[in-house]
Amino acid sequence: MSRSTPGRLPALNPRAMRITPLGGLGEIGRNMTVVEHAGRLVILDCGVLFPEEEHPGVDVILPDFSSLAGRWKDIDAIVLTHGHEDHIGGVPYLLRERPDIPVVGSRLTLAFITSKLTEHKIVPKTVEVAAGDRRKVGAFDLEFVAVNHSIPDGLAVAVRTPAGMIVDTGDFKMDQFPLDGRLTDVRHLSRLADEGIDLFLVDSTNAEVPGFTISERDLSPAIGEVFASTRRRVIVSSFASHVHRIQQVVDAAAAHGRKVGFVGRSMVKNMRIAQELGYLTVPEGVVVEPDKLDKLPDHQVTFVCTGSQGEPLAALSRMARGEHQIEVGEGDTVLLASSLIPGNETAIYRVINRLTDRGARVVHRGNARVHVSGHASAGELVYLYNTLRPRNVMPIHGEAKHLRANGDLALSTGMAPENVVVVRDGAVVDLMNGKVKVVGQVSAEEVYVEDGVVGRTDERLLAQRRALRDGGVVTVVAVIDSTAGTLAEPVELLSTGVVHAADAQGAVDRSVRTALSKATPATLTDTDALDMLVRRAAERVLRRRGGPQPVVVAVTVEA
Amino acid sequence: MSRSTPGRLPALNPRAMRITPLGGLGEIGRNMTVVEHAGRLVILDCGVLFPEEEHPGVDVILPDFSSLAGRWKDIDAIVLTHGHEDHIGGVPYLLRERPDIPVVGSRLTLAFITSKLTEHKIVPKTVEVAAGDRRKVGAFDLEFVAVNHSIPDGLAVAVRTPAGMIVDTGDFKMDQFPLDGRLTDVRHLSRLADEGIDLFLVDSTNAEVPGFTISERDLSPAIGEVFASTRRRVIVSSFASHVHRIQQVVDAAAAHGRKVGFVGRSMVKNMRIAQELGYLTVPEGVVVEPDKLDKLPDHQVTFVCTGSQGEPLAALSRMARGEHQIEVGEGDTVLLASSLIPGNETAIYRVINRLTDRGARVVHRGNARVHVSGHASAGELVYLYNTLRPRNVMPIHGEAKHLRANGDLALSTGMAPENVVVVRDGAVVDLMNGKVKVVGQVSAEEVYVEDGVVGRTDERLLAQRRALRDGGVVTVVAVIDSTAGTLAEPVELLSTGVVHAADAQGAVDRSVRTALSKATPATLTDTDALDMLVRRAAERVLRRRGGPQPVVVAVTVEA
Numbered sequence A, B: 001m002s003r004s005t006p007g008r009l010p011a012l013n014p015r016a017m018r019i020t021p022l023g024g025l026g027e028i029g030r031n032m033t034v035v036e037h038a039g040r041l042v043i044l045d046c047g048v049l050f051p052e053e054e055h056p057g058v059d060v061i062l063p064d065f066s067s068l069a070g071r072w073k074d075i076d077a078i079v080l081t082h083g084h085e086d087h088i089g090g091v092p093y094l095l096r097e098r099p100d101i102p103v104v105g106s107r108l109t110l111a112f113i114t115s116k117l118t119e120h121k122i123v124p125k126t127v128e129v130a131a132g133d134r135r136k137v138g139a140f141d142l143e144f145v146a147v148n149h150s151i152p153d154g155l156a157v158a159v160r161t162p163a164g165m166i167v168d169t170g171d172f173k174m175d176q177f178p179l180d181g182r183l184t185d186v187r188h189l190s191r192l193a194d195e196g197i198d199l200f201l202v203d204s205t206n207a208e209v210p211g212f213t214i215s216e217r218d219l220s221p222a223i224g225e226v227f228a229s230t231r232r233r234v235i236v237s238s239f240a241s242h243v244h245r246i247q248q249v250v251d252a253a254a255a256h257g258r259k260v261g262f263v264g265r266s267m268v269k270n271m272r273i274a275q276e277l278g279y280l281t282v283p284e285g286v287v288v289e290p291d292k293l294d295k296l297p298d299h300q301v302t303f304v305c306t307g308s309q310g311e312p313l314a315a316l317s318r319m320a321r322g323e324h325q326i327e328v329g330e331g332d333t334v335l336l337a338s339s340l341i342p343g344n345e346t347a348i349y350r351v352i353n354r355l356t357d358r359g360a361r362v363v364h365r366g367n368a369r370v371h372v373s374g375h376a377s378a379g380e381l382v383y384l385y386n387t388l389r390p391r392n393v394m395p396i397h398g399e400a401k402h403l404r405a406n407g408d409l410a411l412s413t414g415m416a417p418e419n420v421v422v423v424r425d426g427a428v429v430d431l432m433n434g435k436v437k438v439v440g441q442v443s444a445e446e447v448y449v450e451d452g453v454v455g456r457t458d459e460r461l462l463a464q465r466r467a468l469r470d471g472g473v474v475t476v477v478a479v480i481d482s483t484a485g486t487l488a489e490p491v492e493l494l495s496t497g498v499v500h501a502a503d504a505q506g507a508v509d510r511s512v513r514t515a516l517s518k519a520t521p522a523t524l525t526d527t528d529a530l531d532m533l534v535r536r537a538a539e540r541v542l543r544r545r546g547g548p549q550p551v552v553v554a555v556t557v558e559a
Helices: A091-097 A107-119 A186-195 A216-229 A243-255 A265-276 A315-320 A345-357 A378-388 A400-412 A459-471 A501-518 A527-544 B091-097 B107-119 B186-195 B216-229 B243-255 B265-276 B290-295 B315-320 B345-357 B378-388 B400-412 B459-471 B501-517 B527-544
Strands: A017-023 A032-037 A040-046 A060-062 A075-079 A103-105 A126-128 A134-137 A140-147 A154-161 A164-168 A199-203 A234-237 A259-263 A301-305 A333-336 A361-363 A393-396 A427-432 A435-441 A447-450 A473-481 A492-496 A551-558 B017-023 B032-037 B040-046 B060-062 B075-079 B103-105 B126-128 B134-137 B140-147 B154-161 B164-168 B199-203 B234-237 B259-263 B301-305 B333-336 B361-363 B393-396 B427-432 B435-441 B447-450 B473-481 B492-496 B551-558
Touching: A017 A164, A017 A393, A040 A091, A040 A140, A040 A154, A075 A134, A075 A140, A091 A107, A103 A107, A107 A126, A107 A265, A140 A186, A164 A186, A164 A427, A186 A378, A199 A378, A216 A243, A216 A333, A234 A315, A243 A259, A243 A265, A243 A301, A259 A265, A265 A301, A301 A315, A315 A345, A333 A345, A345 A361, A345 B400, A378 A400, A393 A400, A400 B345, A459 A551, A459 B459, A473 A501, A473 A527, A473 B551, A492 A501, A492 B459, A492 B551, A501 A527, A527 A551, A551 B473, A551 B492, A551 B551, B017 B164, B017 B393, B040 B091, B040 B140, B040 B154, B075 B134, B075 B140, B091 B107, B103 B107, B107 B126, B107 B265, B140 B186, B164 B186, B164 B427, B186 B378, B199 B378, B216 B243, B216 B333, B234 B315, B243 B259, B243 B265, B243 B301, B259 B265, B259 B290, B265 B301, B290 B301, B301 B315, B315 B345, B333 B345, B345 B361, B378 B400, B393 B400, B459 B551, B473 B501, B473 B527, B492 B501, B501 B527, B527 B551
Parallel strands: A040 A075, A075 A103, A103 A126, A164 A199, A199 A393, A234 A301, A234 A333, A259 A301, A333 A361, A473 A551, B040 B075, B075 B103, B103 B126, B164 B199, B199 B393, B234 B301, B234 B333, B259 B301, B333 B361, B473 B551
Antiparallel strands: A017 A032, A017 A427, A032 A040, A060 A447, A134 A140, A140 A154, A154 A164, A427 A435, A473 A492, B017 B032, B017 B427, B032 B040, B060 B447, B134 B140, B140 B154, B154 B164, B427 B435, B473 B492
């Protein structure tokens, strides 16, 4: 994330467009880009980032909306390129600010966001579009291009204004044999290129990966093999939005005479939506309620569940711990048909090891070809740059290393350095006369949601929790006779998460007594000052013990 | 790790050997195996495991020595297969129990452990051995076989007793073109096999990886390319024990007219040892003190430093954060010539991104062939099983999934299931007449070292720290008039790491008053009971707020 200090921005030239990425540049997740022209705004995607170890207690991390303050009425639309959480998860929080912002997206994307908004008790104003559509929304002339990704119905979006045309690929790859036959539409992109793409915002996730991402279809043999070779039940875990992967699993199950039960709230909900809208095709009678599977012999059973990232509360983790009604054991195969999102490795390996300990065979991307990425590799990106010859390229959707690798790919196709804009969240980029320029920086902090509440949890609070995690807490209770300036009784230490704090009682007591003996009358009559005196006296002693330092809470009571 | 309950063990038959793995089976790290015969013990390796997210505050994790209680005098030796921390890191703690246990190992291994023990103020009784040696140590007839690994001078060890022969591979691979020409000695192992290997303990780390691990030598082109293409400084980070990798870096630096400075305490120390003992060969004048490099032009400079796993206090992480005197920037290349140990991904990627943000090019195993594993892949393991035809195989050194995969490889070569022993730490395996049998289980808990102190930190304490991390802490101060059974003043809430705890003050106050009004006289006069009453009353209120639950500390004071 960028930590540059936001400053005053120059006024936007009426003949220019302004592009402000507020998420997804420097980390993968909470993607969001604001496009401005002639006083009007359109927002491209609004996702969330999932918290890591350094964010204890945080549910999700939002983009920083603060640069939109005073501009809510100027927003013509939110355009969603596809239905993944890192592109749509922030919409409920955006719509809290102004619920009637039109939400533009494809059929499946709108179904997913509408379902999510229902949980937030928001009824969105939706505008359904399809690949090939061109539509004026406020000040912006939008055109939608089919792209292939790890969720169906993804769109790239072209935004035209009198100042030029930008194209945002969204997340995409160029699978030449997609399960649904829906290719990333290079001919459509070529028509846009003929007109001239002034700024091309391009998915950077796999820019470091050489060559071409293999086809989703190439997973069929390994998935089929799992079904062919499993004596008892097959339990598949994948992303609840990966409709094509689930389609392959359903097809393989049907081909091997097995029934399928969906397990886990989001899996059940998404597959219902996908089936209703025709994105998931289920042969008659193959999908049944999970409890019906209990009555079938094991070799006719398939469960498809959530938890492929080792989420502790998801179905798969609970099975691994033996805390789920589905008891995994000898003869069962667990298929993790999913990626390994960086940061989740430890959790996923723990689940794999626990399932192995229960006797199950675990098939995962580490030992079989059962997953392929949803993002274009370096070869595909270069192919696009050479085909489309955009005037300027801005890598999006990646950590710093991915953005740089993607920028390097653009340069390798002969683009001039001034036409490749590698920036971080909050950078303000103006486009005029086909030229781009970074003109400033707006706030792009991490905004934490905890228990549904936005922005109350801050970095100071997280630092306190991390300190508590590392060192525990010692509460020092001091009953003070402030007239005499002494302790009325020995200090008491209460500790949580600290090794043998009680050992330090005597030394803390002496330290507090010494500090009290030197205290001024002003300190002795000021509760806050007394608290601080006791806390510091205790910290001095505890620091000498070495090791992780506990947080000290002082409670002073007048005798 | 195993959590089976230890029970009473059958007496060991005088014609049998007993093998008890106390570490390394179920997780990679803290490897340790105890071998017993005729009342005497030999210990093979004694390593540490590094803590993860769920072990806040812990320095390292030791094997559980509790099953050795009362047996210390029976130990004839500790045999160290090689000098990695996960095989030698526990030795100082073992020698605290009995400092005169002979420590057996190769020259480099003994140099590394002696250096470590010096820091612990222990002078070990060492027994140097070399590949090819056969030596009687107490009741055990030991023979040492050269193996190739990511540290020089690794040994497999054969342990013969009248009850049979076991062979422990230690960590190994079968690089056919090792930099030092020291191959894993298959001919030597074959001689042992001709005699008959009753139990073969085999490194499982890469049992899931198909094919053959490529040669260390195959990294030369990519490493050379880094030096050839870098305009300014080359900064290399690798394991401080990976002498061969550092040798390649030193050679490449010399070939490109660069000097090398070692940075970081363990790197400097280990390279000094390796150079003194002749394991690292440095062309005259190539290695210099790091501060000498300041006077050279950037294109003649190479730093070799620690921190390849993203350790926050190591040199590389400090450079990435701009907190090191070596300021990394545009034109520099950082080469991470190292693996990515599971669990460290987030930290490593953060370092890579920060270095990229500073303008450096970062070359790592994700974008170039600059690292190769130190462990044998599936192809090599199968090759060994087919060549040596051991009577029994016991996979060691791996998580549950690795052990199972290794066991499956042994089965795939035609071994009978009763001859493949896949167990977890603490399993007690008896070998007699060429047959193995699991006869029981000893304690194999995780033993935590915190600030040099062994075993004080326990699971209860870690659970408290995790609770503090997730929810913070609220201290509730209640001044109670126990005679009247009421609060003498409103409760006070002090919070650390909690969102708006103060909002709950009124509700907590009411909850405590209600609880007091129902309390018995016995409770009102018992401080512990009063504390619990206040804590529970506060918890009831705070639980209703949803979200992460804070730890509540109650302080009750008599008015």
